[in-house]
Amino acid sequence: MTTAAAIANDVRSGTRRAVDVVEGHLSQIEAHDSNVAAFNAVTADEARAAAAAVDAMVADGRDPGPLAGVPVAYKDNLCTRGIATTCSSRMLEGWLPPYDATVVTAMASAGAVMVGKTNLDEFAMGSSTENSAFGPTRNPYDLARVPGGSSGGSAAAVAAGFAPLALGSDTGGSIRQPAALCGAVGIKPTYGRVSRYGLVAFASSFDQIGPIAGDVADAALALGVISGHDPADSTSVPAEVPDFGAALREGVEGLRVGVIGELAGGSSNGSLGGMDPEVIERLHEAADALADAGARVGRASVPAVTYGLTAYYLIAPAEASSNLARYDGTRYGLRVAGADAEEMNRLTRRAGFGSEVKARIMLGTFALSAGYYDAYYGKAQRVRMLTRRDFDAAYTDFDVLLSPTSPCVAFPFGERSDPMTMYRCDTCTIPSNLSGDPAMSVPFGTGAADLPVGVQVLAPAMCEARMLTVAAALERVAPPLRPPRLGAGEES
Ligand code: GLN
Numbered sequence: 398m399t400t401a402a403a404i405a406n407d408v409r410s411g412t413r414r415a416v417d418v419v420e421g422h423l424s425q426i427e428a429h430d431s432n433v434a435a436f437n438a439v440t441a442d443e444a445r446a447a448a449a450a451v452d453a454m455v456a457d458g459r460d461p462g463p464l465a466g467v468p469v470a471y472k473d474n475l476c477t478r479g480i481a482t483t484c485s486s487r488m489l490e491g492w493l494p495p496y497d498a499t500v501v502t503a504m505a506s507a508g509a510v511m512v513g514k515t516n517l518d519e520f521a522m523g524s525s526t527e528n529s530a531f532g533p534t535r536n537p538y539d540l541a542r543v544p545g546g547s548s549g550g551s552a553a554a555v556a557a558g559f560a561p562l563a564l565g566s567d568t569g570g571s572i573r574q575p576a577a578l579c580g581a582v583g584i585k586p587t588y589g590r591v592s593r594y595g596l597v598a599f600a601s602s603f604d605q606i607g608p609i610a611g612d613v614a615d616a617a618l619a620l621g622v623i624s625g626h627d628p629a630d631s632t633s634v635p636a637e638v639p640d641f642g643a644a645l646r647e648g649v650e651g652l653r654v655g656v657i658g659e660l661a662g663g664s665s666n667g668s669l670g671g672m673d674p675e676v677i678e679r680l681h682e683a684a685d686a687l688a689d690a691g692a693r694v695g696r697a698s699v700p701a702v703t704y705g706l707t708a709y710y711l712i713a714p715a716e717a718s719s720n721l722a723r724y725d726g727t728r729y730g731l732r733v734a735g736a737d738a739e740e741m742n743r744l745t746r747r748a749g750f751g752s753e754v755k756a757r758i759m760l761g762t763f764a765l766s767a768g769y770y771d772a773y774y775g776k777a778q779r780v781r782m783l784t785r786r787d788f789d790a791a792y793t794d795f796d797v798l799l800s801p802t803s804p805c806v807a808f809p810f811g812e813r814s815d816p817m818t819m820y821r822c823d824t825c826t827i828p829s830n831l832s833g834d835p836a837m838s839v840p841f842g843t844g845a846a847d848l849p850v851g852v853q854v855l856a857p858a859m860c861e862a863r864m865l866t867v868a869a870a871l872e873r874v875a876p877p878l879r880p881p882r883l884g885a886g887e888e889s
Contacts, residue, residue, distance in 0.1 A: 408466035415448035415466030435554040439513040461508035473514040476595040485529035488749030492730040498595025515550025524822035537881035542807040545575030552579040570826025573838040577802035577851025588833035589634035592627030600716035617641035644862035655697025655795030675844030708780035718761030802838035802851035
């Protein structure tokens with residue numbers, strides 16, 4: 398599979414035409430997306446036109462940018478001007494955003510070519526992409542299993558070779574967990590590193606956009622393109638964007654690496670249970686590999702991570718109940734007629750939202766209501782502070798931390814049907830959303846049923862470069878994954 402970096406190189410130097418690159422990827426989508434269902438929409442015409450514009454720039458002697466001619470897939474909660482943005486919900490039926498998300502503009506300015514909008518759990522609520530109003534996406538490594546979620550379409554698109562790069566959003570793990578389950582690299586940047594302008598809000602104090610890619614170098618390349626201050630997002634941080642590519646060439650000698658004890662399996666020291674033994678084995682192999690490369694590896698403790706899930710599943714629904722109040726039948730998408738405004742509003746929301754979204758709105762409304770606020774929302778916010786403090790303490794002893802990305806490999810459809818079992822998928826990813834720190838998943842071998850396992854690398858705020866150095870070191874020694882299987886007996 399060609400990397401984004403190689404494509405951009407070839408297109409910039411004129412050895413390959415962007416239109417040919419895009420045609421190749423559109424045929425791969427055409428041949429296999431009926432099985433994978435990664436896309437809600439394939440934007441073939443727009444892609445051909447954008448690729449032709451890139452080629453015209455090259456012919457003119459102008460540089461289209463570091464992603465020249467690179468096909469990219471966007472999670473369908475990122476606004477694309479004049480192109481349906483559905484959040485995989487019936488609620489947004491027929492809605493066309495009047496503007497592009499800042500990240501979409503940034504990618505296009507760097508020469509990237511959008512090939513389509515990818516499937517997700519409705520409004521990004523879920524860990525399997527089974528909660529989509531348009532049906533599930535399938536995992537390219539085993540079509541009988543989920544790709545993870547909520548950015549399952551983006552991760553599957555990368556794994557299936559539909560696009561070397563995709564963007565997703567991560568509120569509680571939705572970039573990292575599907576990347577892990579699909580054998581891809583996924584980065585959740587520091588909160589504020591990447592503009593959220595044009596990302597349909599789920600839980601605004603957690604939401605971050607980030608890349609999913611086939612390797613660490615491509616993920617770093619895309620991260621560099623989408624990072625930076627944006628006055629249109631008040632939480633965007635005005636910080637320098639380092640040369641992420643240079644970080645990949647650094648070594649890990651002397652780096653202090655802490656394996657988060659609470660997330661490392663076993664029954665001692667308050668470790669959380671419920672992790673696949675193979676996932677824990679890969680984690681320890683990854684730690685050993687870093688030690689072999691010269692890092693100083695030890696056991697870190699971040700006790701508050703054991704409360705992360707509970708806190709997140711109060712704060713995120715609370716924010717969602719407020720963010721999703723705007724879907725009232727008046728302003729966006731769906732409207733179901735009623736005798737008066739109140740009835741129209743009720744019927745629209747009843748018909749437009751799926752059951753997981755409704756459950757979260759109710760939970761969030763309850764947690765915020767007078768009398769319960771202190772007991773639930775307030776307490777959850779205190780856990781959030783505690784998490785921040787525990788990470789800060791761990792980072793005085795360690796430069797980066799390691800954990801599994803997901804407690805398990807990709808699971809069969811329907812296997813996690815009760816919400817608690819599904820929510821447990823996010824145990825290892827949620828803590829960095831609570832703290833706002835960056836974290837990424839890098840493939841490291843396989844677990845049960847020969848399916849990909851991801852190891853998570855966590856770093857202090859704004860230290861993505863250091864995180865990438867460690868991920869690149871892991872990638873260099875990770876056992877290669879077998880190719881995905883996209884159809885009966887076929888390989889990509
Ligand atoms: N699985 C988590 C949830 O359902 C995280 C989702 C996300 O990161 N968007 O809320």
